Amino acid sequence: MKILLAAVFALLPLASIANEATPTDLDPVAQKRLIDLASELRCLVCQNQTIADSNAELAVDLRREIRAQIKAGKTDAEIRNFMTTRYGDFVLYRPPLKATTVLLWFGPALLLVAGIVVLVRVMRARRRAADAAETPLTDEERSRAAALLAGVAGDERR
Amino acid sequence: MNKFVIPLAIFVALLAFLFVGLGLNPREVPSPFIGKPAPGFELALLHAPDKRFARRDMDGKVWLLNVWASWCVACREEHPVLVELAKQKTIPVVGLNYKDKPEDATAWLKRFGDPYTLSVTDQDGRVGIDYGVYGVPETFLIDRQGVIRYKQIGPVTPEALEKKILPLARELEKP
Numbered sequence: 001m002k003i004l005l006a007a008v009f010a011l012l013p014l015a016s017i018a019n020e021a022t023p024t025d026l027d028p029v030a031q032k033r034l035i036d037l038a039s040e041l042r043c044l045v046c047q048n049q050t051i052a053d054s055n056a057e058l059a060v061d062l063r064r065e066i067r068a069q070i071k072a073g074k075t076d077a078e079i080r081n082f083m084t085t086r087y088g089d090f091v092l093y094r095p096p097l098k099a100t101t102v103l104l105w106f107g108p109a110l111l112l113v114a115g116i117v118v119l120v121r122v123m124r125a126r127r128r129a130a131d132a133a134e135t136p137l138t139d140e141e142r143s144r145a146a147a148l149l150a151g152v153a154g155d156e157r158r
Numbered sequence: 159m160n161k162f163v164i165p166l167a168i169f170v171a172l173l174a175f176l177f178v179g180l181g182l183n184p185r186e187v188p189s190p191f192i193g194k195p196a197p198g199f200e201l202a203l204l205h206a207p208d209k210r211f212a213r214r215d216m217d218g219k220v221w222l223l224n225v226w227a228s229w230c231v232a233c234r235e236e237h238p239v240l241v242e243l244a245k246q247k248t249i250p251v252v253g254l255n256y257k258d259k260p261e262d263a264t265a266w267l268k269r270f271g272d273p274y275t276l277s278v279t280d281q282d283g284r285v286g287i288d289y290g291v292y293g294v295p296e297t298f299l300i301d302r303q304g305v306i307r308y309k310q311i312g313p314v315t316p317e318a319l320e321k322k323i324l325p326l327a328r329e330l331e332k333p
Contacts, residue, residue, distance in 0.1 A: 044292035047184060057257065058292055061283050086290035088190040 030070050037066055037076060041083055042091045050093065185293055189309045196223070196300045197288040204255055204263055204277035211252075211278050213304065220330045221250045222323070223298040224274070224314070225286065227258040228266035230294040236313030237270050243319065244273035249327050253277035256286045256294055299323055301330045
């Protein structure tokens, strides 16, 4: 019991460290907006992280910028627009549908459809090949088969 | 025979795409600034903090805005190219000292040479954000009307200078 308590107390400071990174003067709704916005924007310094995840200086500055803009009463669309006029559509993890992004949006569906078409064609070709390979029985074979089947049936009755 | 031709063609096409992708620089994101007016700013001079420089002071000139910092390793690589360019006196180069300490910046310029017509300090990086700066060094070519015509992401290389920046600047200089 004592050991358990000691362990709990030893781990307590970690909880305070975990919370340290979010000093905030925003109300919970605005704070949620900040996090939602920041997690949809790409950090251009470390391109596979969002502004919310990244600790690069630019990401810190941009979080500060978003925070300031939320406080100034800007809408989400205005803040997103602020980002894209500076860094291009590339900062958006959900890029807008445009002529240049059509392939990005529909490419995977296109590949899936192409895959299904190929699969159906291959299966049909195989079935056709199998049908062609199947030659009908001759009369002799037919009577032998009938005799065998009758024999099996006779065995069961016995 | 035909059975193998189509998959092989797809495979070769895929290889070609991947090979081209290998040669692209993922840091070179197309800038939304090309053809747009350069954002206005007014900042203190590095060497005379009581004086201020505004973007509109360069109206009527074709000039380069070079974003740099003393903590930036690639800036050191690019610096001799700028020093060489400054000797030719072909184009004014304004240095935007980005998120740097003024004393570090001046020491750096003293050590490696100062190619800048003038330098301004952007200590909190606000102007950097307005210019969409994400990888120092970055260099903007701005025309007489204050429109951004070209952006170099990463160090200015002699090739980029000779093949892209200076020919375009000469073109813009023409009345």
